[in-house]
Amino acid sequence: MSKSRQHRLVESSVDRRIVEYLRDHKFSNNERKCIEALCGAGAYALASILRQWPVLPQLYEEKIRIAVMMLGREHLDQLLDVVEACEPVRLWIRHIVNTSVLHVSELVVNGRDLMGPDVELSRGPMIGECLNELLWRCILDPSQNTRSLLLSHARIWRDDHDEHEDT
Numbered sequence: 001m002s003k004s005r006q007h008r009l010v011e012s013s014v015d016r017r018i019v020e021y022l023r024d025h026k027f028s029n030n031e032r033k034c035i036e037a038l039c040g041a042g043a044y045a046l047a048s049i050l051r052q053w054p055v056l057p058q059l060y061e062e063k064i065r066i067a068v069m070m071l072g073r074e075h076l077d078q079l080l081d082v083v084e085a086c087e088p089v090r091l092w093i094r095h096i097v098n099t100s101v102l103h104v105s106e107l108v109v110n111g112r113d114l115m116g117p118d119v120e121l122s123r124g125p126m127i128g129e130c131l132n133e134l135l136w137r138c139i140l141d142p143s144q145n146t147r148s149l150l151l152s153h154a155r156i157w158r159d160d161h162d163e164h165e166d167t
Helices: 003-024 029-038 041-051 057-071 073-082 087-098 111-115 125-140 147-166
Strands: none
Touching: 003 029, 029 041, 029 073, 041 057, 041 073, 057 073, 057 087, 057 125, 073 087, 111 125, 111 147, 125 147
């Protein structure tokens, strides 16, 4: 068995035991969600970035957006407390997060826009797939969150998706 597989098995066993402990000790759902988020991959990624502060912080903005998307905005302050982030770091992270799109609901377009005359996608899972693709574009480059750019990207995505279905 490979080391990575062994690590995943141990990790999943530990995760399962933590969840059982939280359930058995009557933690609320909100408390459990918070603890799970603070032990998750997004928290680990963000903590790793913060350990490298202040080495060229602009290089990490994309990684911070991805980590906070995984962590959840609602748990950011708790993680910053746990890692004892200094005030300049907190301000920098909050600025990045507050000027970023981290959820499909924050896009300037929605499923109705994609079904409208500009893109003409059909109802169904394609809407969600396209919105997720647009979200990733905005996470990588927040300036992409404009109606005209996103609808243009959606048309390209639709055409590319149609080509793959035909083959």
